[in-house]
Amino acid sequence: MRTSSEANAGERRDQPFRGPTLRRATWRTARAAPGLSLFVRNVSLTGSGESDAHTGVALLSFLLIIALALPAALALAVDWHIRKG
Amino acid sequence: MYVGHVGIALGARSLRRDIPLWLLVLAAQGCDWLDVLFGQLMRVEDKSLWTHSIPSVALAAVAVGIVARLLMRSSTAALFVAAVYVSHILADYVTGYKPLFLDGRVFGLGLYGRPAIDFAIEGSIIAAGWWLYRRSAAPARRSDPALGALLVTLLTLQLVADTVFAIRGVLRTERGLPDGIALVADAARVDCGEATAASKDRACWSPGPSCGYSTASGLAAGTTRSGCRGSRTWPGSATSPNDKGGGR
Numbered sequence: 570m571r572t573s574s575e576a577n578a579g580e581r582r583d584q585p586f587r588g589p590t591l592r593r594a595t596w597r598t599a600r601a602a603p604g605l606s607l608f609v610r611n612v613s614l615t616g617s618g619e620s621d622a623h624t625g626v627a628l629l630s631f632l633l634i635i636a637l638a639l640p641a642a643l644a645l646a647v648d649w650h651i652r653k654g
Numbered sequence: 655m656y657v658g659h660v661g662i663a664l665g666a667r668s669l670r671r672d673i674p675l676w677l678l679v680l681a682a683q684g685c686d687w688l689d690v691l692f693g694q695l696m697r698v699e700d701k702s703l704w705t706h707s708i709p710s711v712a713l714a715a716v717a718v719g720i721v722a723r724l725l726m727r728s729s730t731a732a733l734f735v736a737a738v739y740v741s742h743i744l745a746d747y748v749t750g751y752k753p754l755f756l757d758g759r760v761f762g763l764g765l766y767g768r769p770a771i772d773f774a775i776e777g778s779i780i781a782a783g784w785w786l787y788r789r790s791a792a793p794a795r796r797s798d799p800a801l802g803a804l805l806v807t808l809l810t811l812q813l814v815a816d817t818v819f820a821i822r823g824v825l826r827t828e829r830g831l832p833d834g835i836a837l838v839a840d841a842a843r844v845d846c847g848e849a850t851a852a853s854k855d856r857a858c859w860s861p862g863p864s865c866g867y868s869t870a871s872g873l874a875a876g877t878t879r880s881g882c883r884g885s886r887t888w889p890g891s892a893t894s895p896n897d898k899g900g901g902r
Contacts, residue, residue, distance in 0.1 A: 650798070651801065
């Protein structure tokens with residue numbers, strides 16, 4: 570079993586994107602949640618082609634947060650409206 | 655469970671009007687927010703073990719209770735908020751597969767694999783919570799259109815989610831992947847060495863001794879794809895999807 574430091578070292582070696590922060594972040598998200606990329610494919614935000622799948626993963630991570638916050642924000646807004654009245 | 659957690663928070667609010675709704679919503683969704691924090695931002699492996707297992711939920715519930723005690727200066731309010739936090743995992747056992755303990759074995763009915771039933775159950779919880787919340791509002795405000803809009807929107811969100819799960823289930827069936835695991839955040843939590851940028855988005859679906867999800871009965875079946883790391887096998891999956899040409 571690899572230690573976390575070994576895993577991190579291997580991860581750095583394997584990391585295909587060493588450029589912009591966005592690409593690094595999207596690649597890391599892809600590493601963290603590979604299954605997300607099964608959900609949506611061919612998402613092209615960067616136009617690079619190579620990292621499109623990972624851009625899609627990052628996009629879905631963002632959507633996941635939005636999806637979680639949306640019903641909560643809605644309930645809080647209505648509660649605020651009701652109490653204000 | 656998705657919007658149902660908010661329904662639980664609304665219902666809880668009707669029982670304790672002195673506790674702010676934001677605290678109850680945060681408590682009801684707490685495990686999922688920790689999941690996002692650990693999984694998406696901190697990249698913790700097997701994050702569900704640290705957010706949705708019984709030991710982690712118990713620990714977090716105590717922490718949430720302490721925070722609530724400090725905020726509300728009421729021990730009963732603190733216990734109430736902690737109970738709302740614990741309700742999350744109980745609800746999730748109905749709709750999904752979540753780990754019981756830290757050994758990685760998961761448990762649950764997995765109703766996300768049956769979106770119609772899931773919508774019926776979550777919709778009922780949302781409606782019940784909304785009804786309790788509405789009943790606890792001032793009589794003059796009960797006919798406020800915003801309340802009606804809240805119910806419709808919450809149910810719509812849940813319907814959209816279940817529709818997505820249904821479509822995903824169909825796609826999985828076509829690809830020979832096991833159904834019953836539709837929650838996006840739970841999919842492919844195993845870290846597969848092959849699922850790197852080199853293969854773009856190929857996830858590791860193989861159950862086995864070193865990779866995948868344990869079935870509810872704790873049985874591990876199938877083969878292990880090389881490079882997989884993790885400790886779970888797919889719930890209810892007796893065969894490896896890779897044997898059917900899956901893996902994508």
